Amino acid sequence: MTQELIIDIATAKRSAETAEIMRRYNNVFQRHDPSALDELVADDCVIENTTPAPDGARRAGKSACVELWSAIATAPGTRFDIEETFVAGDRATIRWRFWMSDGNSLRGVNLMRVQEGQIIEAMGYVKG
Template sequence: MQTPDSATAVTEFDSARDAYLESMARVPAEGFAYLKPGDDYSLGGLAVHVNFVLEHYTNVLAALLAGGFAECRPEDPAGLEERALARAREALQAEEVQTELARTRELHQGVAQMVDRLSADLTRSAPVWFPGATETYPTSVKDVLGWLTDHYLEHVPHIEALVADWRRGGSSDPVAVVTEFGEAFGRGDVDAVMALMTDDCVFEDTDPPPDGERHVGQVAVRAFWERFFGETESPRFDTEEIYGLGDHVVCRWRFSWGHPGSEGHVRGVDLFRVRDGKVAEKLSYVKG
């Protein structure tokens, strides 16, 4: 029987699954075969990867239950990870991806049912030997559920970035990347904007003068965009000119806000640096 804490955790787990499945549902069927150079799994193979993680942590929960929260060493079936890694790189067809997503729903439900059985021990920790570890790691049911929830959510912007990369033909051309970034910015789509920025991204705002404010990392930059779009009335962004020089891109723009009769605007320039197909730096300057 669920406790209030376990019910909340499972609700968040379910919501994260739904967000992941919705992102996969928006992938064009012909895009599933795309494998970005250097990646470990194709766009469709990401579903295989997610299922492996779900199955692996199902085995962790089973070990906690079987051992009565004593020290334990969860084991996956022989070859599970190796098979998943190999299949995740394949150019899967849409039908194969749908089969994997159906499996996702089954595995997810299995985790939720196991959490329900263990709800009274939600925060009880056990010393767990994870593969390759040199010491045990204290692990609770709540920890596992949180890791799985976060894993779903981290792949939502990842999927969007891979789709954008596939649409560009796999190109990491800096001007193409910044153009895609500008289109997402013009829509006020914070998830798409952040999917096109590196984990260690840097954004320098134009305010306060004379130096502006520097925001570093995904969390800080996302917080700024969410606040900016949330507080700006009818924002509109138009690119006036864009050109590149190596991994740097210069973009002249006009930013407008408000409704006719009460609108305002500023014109300015952004200096971008692109790394591995994503924006690593965005330094903004305005006139006046």
């Protein structure tokens, strides 16, 4: 095998693994069930949240990340519409629309990074 083919196979395998982790992550919010987060989130995970503007709050460590995502996933009367998930290697981009309990919505994107089968980084951005 050529070096390029070996790299392409490794990247495709990494992309498939990342896609599966993102599928499971998105299901947390679709099903309003955060029980999978403990397995999906790395001990050294870092989140840069969408609020407060302009930079968002930073959460570091598994417990802080799981706590934030659990609260979002279980917020009464809310829902996420996943518009697209794009994966390349250990990175993913998730485009979404979040519907708040008052019927208003906002659109945004999460830039995600996975390492050794767990989410290690998530940066959220919303349209202003």
